[in-house]
Amino acid sequence: MADKKIPFHLPDQNELKNIKHIIMVMSGKGGVGKSTIAVNLAVALSLEGRKVGLMDIDMHGPNVMRMLGGTEKDHPYQVGEKIVPPEVNGVKVISVSQFVPESGKPIVWRGPIKTGTIKQFFNDIEWEDLDYMIIDAPPGTGDEPLTVMQMLKKFDGAIIVTTPSEVSKDDVERAINFFKVMNKKVLGLVENMAYFECPNCHTKHYIFGKNGAKSLAEKYELPILAEIPISEEIRTNMDTGKPAAYFGKPEHVAPYVQLAKRVINEVEKDDKE
Numbered sequence: 001m002a003d004k005k006i007p008f009h010l011p012d013q014n015e016l017k018n019i020k021h022i023i024m025v026m027s028g029k030g031g032v033g034k035s036t037i038a039v040n041l042a043v044a045l046s047l048e049g050r051k052v053g054l055m056d057i058d059m060h061g062p063n064v065m066r067m068l069g070g071t072e073k074d075h076p077y078q079v080g081e082k083i084v085p086p087e088v089n090g091v092k093v094i095s096v097s098q099f100v101p102e103s104g105k106p107i108v109w110r111g112p113i114k115t116g117t118i119k120q121f122f123n124d125i126e127w128e129d130l131d132y133m134i135i136d137a138p139p140g141t142g143d144e145p146l147t148v149m150q151m152l153k154k155f156d157g158a159i160i161v162t163t164p165s166e167v168s169k170d171d172v173e174r175a176i177n178f179f180k181v182m183n184k185k186v187l188g189l190v191e192n193m194a195y196f197e198c199p200n201c202h203t204k205h206y207i208f209g210k211n212g213a214k215s216l217a218e219k220y221e222l223p224i225l226a227e228i229p230i231s232e233e234i235r236t237n238m239d240t241g242k243p244a245a246y247f248g249k250p251e252h253v254a255p256y257v258q259l260a261k262r263v264i265n266e267v268e269k270d271d272k273e
């Protein structure tokens, strides 16, 4: 039946009442460390005593489970009509990777399937009470962030991840302007891979350039919420499912604690007692 209408369900905004704050981690460009920041922000907020959910809507590169430390045992399970997310390292997590049969196989989905999946992640997952929902979006300003922005009345803001390089800067401007067009708030920038600190002499090397995020922050009047160094340990932490915000060296934990605290200060300032 060609004319049969597919029902379109917006998430029940009342149901979202049990999610206090929704934040999206975005980047204009791929590979800048967006999932790394999303996972570590979620862990850092949880260490600050908040109940946190993490939703991975990066359909073509869903890496969040591995980075958070999830295994095949950490699978969602069904209760009645709802799906209950597993909790990994203190964070409730849902990712497309939990619903596709084998890792390594490409996820070949067009826009409508992606938007349908995102709606299900909001409608059919039993998130229970959350202080924060962190959404890890794919790079760029495509279907996925657009769907979320159109669906949600409640949205506290985006965190935009950048690196200091000029190429990254161009794409970040696109991401910032995406939220402007959608009339949604940007909480600030996170500069990832901001510098490399020599483990021997402790000199800072600005491998990808310097002040890239600073000039953007000034241009768009946005705060830099954290500067994260590039480090082999952070990469190893994330590859082995030991998030740097908890398992990392103190100097790698610190910027994530700062990020979580700054997000809490900004987002919770209007919360009623």
Ligand SMILES: Nc1ncnc2c1ncn2[C@@H]1O[C@H](COP(=O)(O)OP(=O)(O)OP(=O)(O)O)[C@@H](O)[C@H]1O
Binding pocket: 027, 029, 030, 031, 032, 033, 034, 035, 036, 037, 058, 061, 063, 138, 139, 192, 193, 228, 229, 230, 231, 232, 234, 235, 236, 238, 239
């Ligand atoms: N500060 C850092 N120091 C060292 N390695 C890092 C750092 N941040 C991220 N990485 C590593 O860089 C790689 C890419 O990071 P990540 O997957 O978080 O990027 P992304 O922007 O989400 O990528 P994609 O565009 O594919 O979604 C990962 O191997 C990650 O461990």
